[in-house]
Amino acid sequence: MTPDTTPYDAVLLVSFGGPERPEDVVPFLENVTRGRGIPRERLEEVGEHYFLFGGRSPINDQNRAFLTALREDLAGAGVDLPVYWGNRNWDPYLTDTVRQMAADGVTRAACFVTSAYSSYSSCRQYRENLFDAVASVENAPQLDKLRLYFNHPGFVEPVVDAALTALADLPEDVREGAHLAFVTHSIPESMAEGSGPDGDAYVEQHLSVAAEVVERIRQETGRRHPHALVYCSRSGAPHVPWLEPDINDHLERLQADGAAGVVMVPIGFVSDHMEVVYDLDTEALATAEKLGLPATRAATAGVDPRFVAAVRDLLLERAAVERGEEVVRATVGGLPACWDRCAPGCCPNPRGDRPALAGA
Ligand SMILES: CC1=C(CCC(=O)O)c2cc3nc(cc4[nH]c(cc5[nH]c(cc1n2)c(C)c5CCC(=O)O)c(CCC(=O)O)c4C)C(CCC(=O)O)=C3C
Numbered sequence: 001m002t003p004d005t006t007p008y009d010a011v012l013l014v015s016f017g018g019p020e021r022p023e024d025v026v027p028f029l030e031n032v033t034r035g036r037g038i039p040r041e042r043l044e045e046v047g048e049h050y051f052l053f054g055g056r057s058p059i060n061d062q063n064r065a066f067l068t069a070l071r072e073d074l075a076g077a078g079v080d081l082p083v084y085w086g087n088r089n090w091d092p093y094l095t096d097t098v099r100q101m102a103a104d105g106v107t108r109a110a111c112f113v114t115s116a117y118s119s120y121s122s123c124r125q126y127r128e129n130l131f132d133a134v135a136s137v138e139n140a141p142q143l144d145k146l147r148l149y150f151n152h153p154g155f156v157e158p159v160v161d162a163a164l165t166a167l168a169d170l171p172e173d174v175r176e177g178a179h180l181a182f183v184t185h186s187i188p189e190s191m192a193e194g195s196g197p198d199g200d201a202y203v204e205q206h207l208s209v210a211a212e213v214v215e216r217i218r219q220e221t222g223r224r225h226p227h228a229l230v231y232c233s234r235s236g237a238p239h240v241p242w243l244e245p246d247i248n249d250h251l252e253r254l255q256a257d258g259a260a261g262v263v264m265v266p267i268g269f270v271s272d273h274m275e276v277v278y279d280l281d282t283e284a285l286a287t288a289e290k291l292g293l294p295a296t297r298a299a300t301a302g303v304d305p306r307f308v309a310a311v312r313d314l315l316l317e318r319a320a321v322e323r324g325e326e327v328v329r330a331t332v333g334g335l336p337a338c339w340d341r342c343a344p345g346c347c348p349n350p351r352g353d354r355p356a357l358a359g360a
């Protein structure tokens with residue numbers, strides 16, 4: 001039986017975007033940081049990360065691979081919907097994609113954003129970008145943002161397996177005593193405090209994922225590994241507090257405390273973005289090496305078939321909700337499934353209120 005996707009006639013993959021050639025790097029950074037008061041030195045430093053990788057971010061190729069996998073998954077399940085892709089900060093830009101969708105006659109699309117958690121940067125900012133895209137296109141389709149999925153089994157289960165693999169990659173004598181460092185993107189403390197409908201959701205959601213991964217690893221190995229939630233990619237002005245500790249400081253602390261080894265589990269990222277390949281694989285692994293601390297990095301969900309299938313699950317779930325049917329929402333861990341429409345004060349814009357789609 002073909003699954004019922006009514007009222008949707010398309011899926012839209014929404015992502016951050018990244019440069020693909022050295023000439024793209026500076027304009028891309030300008031797009032990302034316009035009006036955000038990021039110090040010049042920080043921008044030059046981040047530009048160097050991109051140049052180290054030939055001026056090419058890995059993120060667009062990862063989205064292309066995800067699109068291919070998603071189209072195959074949907075076709076295999078008998079879901080006959082076109083899948084589009086648009087970015088916030090680089091080509092293909094959301095506005096161009098929405099214009100194409102309108103030209104193709106799309107009337108209502110379900111949007112999957114490559115960002116799993118609540119916060120202004122990871123949720124509302126995408127909603128503002130969706131609003132802007134729709135506002136600038138005539139006859140634009142209605143866009144519904146699929147719920148946040150940090151606690152969807154299709155996201156968490158690949159992370160558990162990846163962490164087990166990364167543990168197995170450690171030398172045998174350090175494996176049992178290894179720490180798990182769950183890593184996510186640092187954000188300003190004030191942004192973290194404002195995240196979600198009641199505040200503090202960003203950290204709370206990550207802690208919930210970390211606890212679930214630790215527990216599932218215990219079920220597999222019989223061992224409850226010591227763990228912490230730590231951060232990477234701090235930006236902004238030095239006097240503005242951001243979430244800490246930084247992964248590099250955390251590694252120093254672990255070494256000083258006599259930890260046997262560490263597995264970095266980048267739960268804040270759905271694929272191996274620049275933050276993962278530079279901040280973790282390049283910088284943090286070098287820190288660990290310098291400290292003589294055995295360390296490995298767990299894979300991200302990427303194109304794991306379970307993660308790809310989660311998009312289909314969220315799409316069919318939401319379609320049923322919009323048809324007025326009862327649904328069972330898949331979740332793991334201690335937090336309930338997220339809402340379909342964000343409350344008015346959810347993840348406020350630190351620079352003042354702007355219109356956003358997908359609100360209640
Ligand atoms: C929470 C969060 C996520 C996760 C959720 C999500 O995935 O959306 C994320 C993802 C990403 N961030 C990315 C890149 C950048 N983020 C920057 C700046 C900032 N990020 C912030 C937060 C986040 N960012 C914040 C609070 C800033 C300060 C400026 C501002 O308030 O907006 C800057 C400017 C330089 C700098 O300031 O570091 C760059 C270049 C890329 C692309 C990577 C690639 O190319 O593979 C991705 C996926």
Ligand SMILES: [Fe+2]
Nearest residue numbers: 032121185233
């Ligand atoms: Fe970022």
